[in-house]
Amino acid sequence: MKAREQFRVPKHFALRDEDAGAKPLRDGAAGQGLDKDQVKQRERELTTQLIEQVAVCQEMLYAQRKHKVLLILQGPDTSGKDGTIKSLFSHINPIGLRAVAFRAPSDDERAHDFLWRVHRHVPVQGEIAIFNRSHYEDVLVPLVHGEIDGQEVARRYGHIRDFERMLVETGTLVVKIFLHISSDEQRKRLQSRIDDPDKQWKFDPMDVAKRKHWGDYQRAYEQAISATDTDDAPWYIIPADSKTHRNLMVATLLLEIMQGLKLQFPEPDRKLSKLKIE
Numbered sequence: 001m002k003a004r005e006q007f008r009v010p011k012h013f014a015l016r017d018e019d020a021g022a023k024p025l026r027d028g029a030a031g032q033g034l035d036k037d038q039v040k041q042r043e044r045e046l047t048t049q050l051i052e053q054v055a056v057c058q059e060m061l062y063a064q065r066k067h068k069v070l071l072i073l074q075g076p077d078t079s080g081k082d083g084t085i086k087s088l089f090s091h092i093n094p095i096g097l098r099a100v101a102f103r104a105p106s107d108d109e110r111a112h113d114f115l116w117r118v119h120r121h122v123p124v125q126g127e128i129a130i131f132n133r134s135h136y137e138d139v140l141v142p143l144v145h146g147e148i149d150g151q152e153v154a155r156r157y158g159h160i161r162d163f164e165r166m167l168v169e170t171g172t173l174v175v176k177i178f179l180h181i182s183s184d185e186q187r188k189r190l191q192s193r194i195d196d197p198d199k200q201w202k203f204d205p206m207d208v209a210k211r212k213h214w215g216d217y218q219r220a221y222e223q224a225i226s227a228t229d230t231d232d233a234p235w236y237i238i239p240a241d242s243k244t245h246r247n248l249m250v251a252t253l254l255l256e257i258m259q260g261l262k263l264q265f266p267e268p269d270r271k272l273s274k275l276k277i278e
Contacts (some may be wrong), residue, residue: 050252
């Protein structure tokens with residue numbers, strides 16, 4: 001089964017029915033006769049091989065200057081948005097690659113429509129833009145904390161669908177990934193940040209406060225994904241309890257999608273090929 005079919009969000013789904021600990025790609029070379037550490041090492045090696053191929057695609061994308069790719073990473077705190085970006089893109093030529101992290105909106109951003117701060121960061125031709133969080137924060141946090149009502153949420157869903165359709169129709173490939181982590185795994189990761197002095201800088205007390213609204217956020221994610229999953233801009237669910245398998249799944253999906261663009265380097269200039277530099 002192709003990754004796009006395997007990880008595509010079902011038409012009627014509930015996050016509680018999705019296994020955050022699933023490892024669908026572990027059947028095969030990555031898991032045969034290997035212990036846990038060996039499996040993880042094998043997954044890292046396979047991911048590296050895939051990313052090397054993604055790097056070639058990215059170089060052709062930049063050289064061709066025909067397509068634009070927007071990769072959106074959403075998920076609860078500690079689900080691995082930063083880790084995914086670091087693991088998958090740190091060895092790719094930064095030319096033609098840009099990562100944008102969306103935090104709480106500033107006063108100036110709040111004074112505009114909620115898509116204003118997002119639109120200016122979409123990719124240009126030949127570029128991959130990675131959104132660490134995105135415009136979806138504006139149908140999650142405000143909803144959970146009662147800042148907007150159901151009518152406003154529905155209106156924003158419509159704006160998001162129209163916004164993403166406009167991006168697709170003007171040459172942007174939109175890839176939306178939800179990193180699905182379990183509550184228990186999140187607890188472990190938050191605790192590890194507290195226990196490790198070198199990781200305490202990552203800890204935000206607000207993460208603990210958000211855990212009290214775990215169920216509300218899960219429902220908000222579920223509702224947003226269902227309302228904005230379209231054929232032009234589909235959602236993919238990636239089980240994220242295993243970091244190495246998460247990276248392998250995202251790399252597999254991204255490579256398949258980019259290969260689908262039929263990328264190639266521009267045709268060589270025959271006249272230029274005869275030029276001799278003195």
